[in-house]
Amino acid sequence: MKLDPKIPSGPLEEKWEKHLNDIKLVSPNNKRKHKIIVVGTGLAGASAAASLAELGYNVLTFNIMDSARRAHSIAAQGGINAAKNYQNDGDSVWRLFYDTIKGGDYRSREANVYRLAQNSNLIIDQCVAQGVPFGREYGGLLDNRSFGGAQVSRTFYSRGQTGQQLLLGAYQAMMKEVHSGKIKDYPRQEMLDLVVVDGVARGIITRNLVTGEIQKWEADAVVLCTGGYGNVFYLSTNAKNSNATAMWRCHKRGAAFANPCFVQIHPTCIPVSGDYQSKLTLMSESLRNDGRVWVPRKKGDKRPANEIPEDERYYYLEERYPSFGNLVPRDVASRNAKLVTDDGLGVGDTGLAVYLDFRDAIKRDGIEVIRAKYGNLFDMYENITDENPYETPMRIFPAVHYTMGGLWVDYDLMSNIPGLFVAGEANYSDHGANRLGASALMQGLSDGYFIVPYTIGDYLADADLPKVDTGHDAFKEAADASSGLLDKLLAVKGDKTIIEFHRELGKILWDKVGISRSKEGLESAIKEIRELREEFWQNVKVPGEANYYNKYLEYASRLADYFELAELMALDALDRNESCGCHLRDEYQTEEGEAIRNDKDYAFVSAWEFVDVNGKLETKLHKEPLEFEFVEMKQRSYK
Amino acid sequence: MSEMTINLKIWRQKNEDDPGRFEEYKLPGVNEHMSFLEMLDVLNEKLIKEDKDPVEFDYDCREGICGSCNLVINGRAHGPKHKTAVCQLHMRTYNDGDTIVIEPPRAAAFPVIRDLVVDRTAFDRIIEAGGYVSVKTGAAPEANLIPVPREISEESFDYATCIGCGACVAACPNSSAALFTGAKIAHLNLLPQGTPEREKRTLAMVEQMEKEGFGDCSNYAECEAVCPVGISISSIAQMRKDYMKAVF
Ligand SMILES: Cc1cc2nc3c(=O)[nH]c(=O)nc-3n(C[C@H](O)[C@H](O)[C@H](O)COP(=O)(O)OP(=O)(O)OC[C@H]3O[C@@H](n4cnc5c(N)ncnc54)[C@H](O)[C@@H]3O)c2cc1C
Ligand code: FES
Numbered sequence: 001m002k003l004d005p006k007i008p009s010g011p012l013e014e015k016w017e018k019h020l021n022d023i024k025l026v027s028p029n030n031k032r033k034h035k036i037i038v039v040g041t042g043l044a045g046a047s048a049a050a051s052l053a054e055l056g057y058n059v060l061t062f063n064i065m066d067s068a069r070r071a072h073s074i075a076a077q078g079g080i081n082a083a084k085n086y087q088n089d090g091d092s093v094w095r096l097f098y099d100t101i102k103g104g105d106y107r108s109r110e111a112n113v114y115r116l117a118q119n120s121n122l123i124i125d126q127c128v129a130q131g132v133p134f135g136r137e138y139g140g141l142l143d144n145r146s147f148g149g150a151q152v153s154r155t156f157y158s159r160g161q162t163g164q165q166l167l168l169g170a171y172q173a174m175m176k177e178v179h180s181g182k183i184k185d186y187p188r189q190e191m192l193d194l195v196v197v198d199g200v201a202r203g204i205i206t207r208n209l210v211t212g213e214i215q216k217w218e219a220d221a222v223v224l225c226t227g228g229y230g231n232v233f234y235l236s237t238n239a240k241n242s243n244a245t246a247m248w249r250c251h252k253r254g255a256a257f258a259n260p261c262f263v264q265i266h267p268t269c270i271p272v273s274g275d276y277q278s279k280l281t282l283m284s285e286s287l288r289n290d291g292r293v294w295v296p297r298k299k300g301d302k303r304p305a306n307e308i309p310e311d312e313r314y315y316y317l318e319e320r321y322p323s324f325g326n327l328v329p330r331d332v333a334s335r336n337a338k339l340v341t342d343d344g345l346g347v348g349d350t351g352l353a354v355y356l357d358f359r360d361a362i363k364r365d366g367i368e369v370i371r372a373k374y375g376n377l378f379d380m381y382e383n384i385t386d387e388n389p390y391e392t393p394m395r396i397f398p399a400v401h402y403t404m405g406g407l408w409v410d411y412d413l414m415s416n417i418p419g420l421f422v423a424g425e426a427n428y429s430d431h432g433a434n435r436l437g438a439s440a441l442m443q444g445l446s447d448g449y450f451i452v453p454y455t456i457g458d459y460l461a462d463a464d465l466p467k468v469d470t471g472h473d474a475f476k477e478a479a480d481a482s483s484g485l486l487d488k489l490l491a492v493k494g495d496k497t498i499i500e501f502h503r504e505l506g507k508i509l510w511d512k513v514g515i516s517r518s519k520e521g522l523e524s525a526i527k528e529i530r531e532l533r534e535e536f537w538q539n540v541k542v543p544g545e546a547n548y549y550n551k552y553l554e555y556a557s558r559l560a561d562y563f564e565l566a567e568l569m570a571l572d573a574l575d576r577n578e579s580c581g582c583h584l585r586d587e588y589q590t591e592e593g594e595a596i597r598n599d600k601d602y603a604f605v606s607a608w609e610f611v612d613v614n615g616k617l618e619t620k621l622h623k624e625p626l627e628f629e630f631v632e633m634k635q636r637s638y639k
Numbered sequence: 640m641s642e643m644t645i646n647l648k649i650w651r652q653k654n655e656d657d658p659g660r661f662e663e664y665k666l667p668g669v670n671e672h673m674s675f676l677e678m679l680d681v682l683n684e685k686l687i688k689e690d691k692d693p694v695e696f697d698y699d700c701r702e703g704i705c706g707s708c709n710l711v712i713n714g715r716a717h718g719p720k721h722k723t724a725v726c727q728l729h730m731r732t733y734n735d736g737d738t739i740v741i742e743p744p745r746a747a748a749f750p751v752i753r754d755l756v757v758d759r760t761a762f763d764r765i766i767e768a769g770g771y772v773s774v775k776t777g778a779a780p781e782a783n784l785i786p787v788p789r790e791i792s793e794e795s796f797d798y799a800t801c802i803g804c805g806a807c808v809a810a811c812p813n814s815s816a817a818l819f820t821g822a823k824i825a826h827l828n829l830l831p832q833g834t835p836e837r838e839k840r841t842l843a844m845v846e847q848m849e850k851e852g853f854g855d856c857s858n859y860a861e862c863e864a865v866c867p868v869g870i871s872i873s874s875i876a877q878m879r880k881d882y883m884k885a886v887f
Binding site for chain 2: 047050051054065066067068069070072074075084086122124125126127128129130131133134135136137138139140141142158159161163164165168171172173175176178179185187210239240241273274276277278279281380383384386449450453495497499541543544548549550551552
């Protein structure tokens with residue numbers, strides 16, 4: 001396997017522009033002859049599809065929901081970063097770049113991250129022109145808020161519904177091109193395989209989720225924008241249908257999977273209330289701007305929060321990290337929540353929660369100011385928990401939220417399979433070992449609006465693409481494999497349900513491949529995952545049949561992939577003998593619980609090559625070294 | 640009290656051609672903290688174990704923002720709680736022994752796919768007709784070049800929060816999509832960015848709405864009453880105003 005990141009030479013500030021100037025162009029006449037498949041129409045996919053269509057390509061879009069507007073991106077709450085420096089607080093492209101590289105604990109590529117910071121400003125311009133109603137100041141200009149991991153105010157927002165507004169902007173841009181005839185949109189279609197002909201991505205296999213039909217689609221390039229794999233943990237903040245199937249099947253066709261163990265656990269989510277719980281709800285990180293995180297100083301203090309006097313409250317983030325306080329990056333906040341609850345200081349029935357308290361902010365700014373900023377989040381909290389956060393502090397706990405890992409891509413966002421591009425959360429590119437708040441939306445839209453549409457042209461201009469049609473053997477083989485897997489699942493007819501298996505898998509991961517990991521725990525996780533996977537294939541009960549709408553069959557097929565991916569995540573975590581970002585290995589931390597990175601041995605992207613699964617996952621590790629020419633690798637400190 | 644037994648009467652329909660029927664289920668062990676959809680998950684686990692077909696229903700975010708869920712509960716779209724999508728409804732709203740009737744949203748423009756799952760692509764086609772600003776990627780001016788008064792921006796935002804669930808259609812005696820269509824028209828037409836295409840957009844979207852087989856609006860305002868995000872029927876007034884301007 002060859003992994004060439006293809007980073008352009010030259011000064012950091014000039015790499016992308018120079019690359020754009022060097023990119024080969026496809027003439028309008030020829031663009032019309034190319035067909036491009038975009039799988040997934042969240043922020044990354046919808047923006048890529050719209051932009052590619054505007055350029056003149058013929059685009060086919062696929063997604064598993066009934067409309068592109070329902071992609072998981074819709075749920076993003078807090079905001080999107082850009083280096084506009086509208087607040088005149090000293091922000092710049094360099095600072096956004098630097099914060100992102102540092103926040104990712106120096107496990108991402110300088111060149112990619114710098115380009116992301118450069119594109120950030122274009123994204124805001126684009127979205128405003130589309131009619132995205134960002135929050136504004138009284139003078140009519142755009143407003144900003146602050147987010148974790150930064151000391152400037154650079155986050156643009158639409159109340160607590162930023163993802164919704166950005167996605168609707170991209171979706172509408174996409175529908176405009178459906179209208180123009182350049183996009184053909186196929187909702188309720190799930191990609192089940194990638195078709196590779198002579199080493200090049202030439203199409204996909206889908207299942208029509210309404211009729212159950214397995215369908216074949218050929219193209220000159222495939223852009224995968226299918227989101228992250230946080231749902232492997234069963235409980236996460238991801239939408240229920242978010243899944244890893246498209247990326248995992250591409251991996252099995254040869255695409256390298258990078259940094260699978262880098263999973264972000266978000267510090268502010270509503271705690272689990274019972275077994276029936278189907279997902280976890282995020283309380284936006286923006287709440288940490290005004291909310292103060294604390295636990296009682298005394299173990300087992302069961303008094304209601306408001307009766308605990310000031311000097312008996314442990315504002316642990318403010319005490320431990322005086323300069324960032326409640327705004328430390330997510331990994332630091334999550335880890336500290338775990339530390340205090342492990343120490344028995346947790347609150348609520350389960351003891352697995354900490355307080356996020358708005359009392360002082362309400363005293364300072366008045367209830368109306370707080371309501372204007374967070375009203376919908378407070379309502380959501382009250383609706384779920386039946387408690388009023390204006391009166392008693394919220395109870396929060398970390399939950400799986402985002403996956404920094406994903407398919408390996410080069411600077412052009414192309415995987416190691418020529419013709420397969422990967423954008424948005426599905427690629428591993430810009431966030432290293434930890435993503436900062438408000439930067440996933442930025443990355444998805446940077447990839448979709450401003451990178452893939454150009455780099456794909458460069459690929460197509462040069463690629464030797466003999467005509468293939470869906471009659472080709474490779475299509476037949478992939479289609480048979482897809483339907484074969486579904487038949488196999490239906491044939492097990494065991495007696496344990498899909499959810500029961502998924503819950504068990506999730507528990508193994510949460511306990512052993514979650515907020516902190518150890519050699520011992522990971523080894524036992526690998527063993528348990530293998531055993532549970534065997535049991536799954538012997539004993540799962542999948543209802544119904546394959547030839548009609550059958551959500552549990554979709555689910556079973558996704559869970560089959562999670563069982564393999566889970567093992568890879570544990571293997572990757574075991575291999576990485578250091579702590580960095582969200583990856584905390586118990587063996588590699590200071591006495592205070594701060595991560596100890598090992599730059600000498602681990603400043604690389606781990607890129608795994610699939611070999612086989614047979615009782616165990618056989619896989620081969622490749623390393624892309626990370627070189628830091630422009631920033632100095634420092635131990636992160638938010639003290 | 641935390642565990643309840645709930646009697647469910649659920650619409651079952653194999654496909655568009657099947658006439659469909661209600662089936663009854665008794666579900667013990669319902670916890671008051673469960674969301675409504677989690678209660679249905681529990682029912683499905685039970686049905687699967689009994690070798691029966693689980694009930695199909697749409698969902699994704701379970702946070703009230705994606706607009707996938709759209710059940711009609713005891714005759715009311717999204718159930719009894721004001722401004723709450725069914726995924727955000729909790730079982731504490733109900734009492735032990737209650738009977739709950741669950742149906743899909745019924746409208747000619749939303750054919751049933753299976754059980755409670757319907758086809759809402761008509762909404763996409765209404766957006767496709769004109770629910771956007773025709774700005775190409777890369778062509779946008781600097782974002783702060785055009786200030787937008789805060790009140791206008793906020794009002795536009797209120798309309799833009801529509802989640803496209805279709806409850807408005809389900810609740811309307813005429814199965815009108817006026818609230819959905821009006822919300823998008825009002826969102827874009829209020830903003831300076833949306834102004835150049837105002838008339839064209841309004842005409843195209845209204846025509847498409849009619850073509851899809853949605854009924855006319857007769858001001859029942861049932862739509863506003865069930866809307867999980869509280870879209871105001873003033874959007875319909877805005878649509879009418881802009882439509883009149885465009886026609887005459
Ligand atoms: C609750 C929440 C709040 C967040 N808040 C923020 C925030 O404030 N700021 C921020 O920057 N980030 C935030 N994030 C992260 C951010 O929302 C996501 O990382 C981002 O939206 C992912 O976009 P995407 O386009 O890559 O993928 P998605 O939006 O996940 O889209 C995936 C698409 O792929 C389709 N798909 C999936 N599998 C298949 C398949 N097999 N075949 C066909 N189609 C498929 C889906 O239908 C969908 O269209 C938040 C995330 C969560 C969970
Ligand atoms: S499931 Fe998303 S709004 Fe209800």
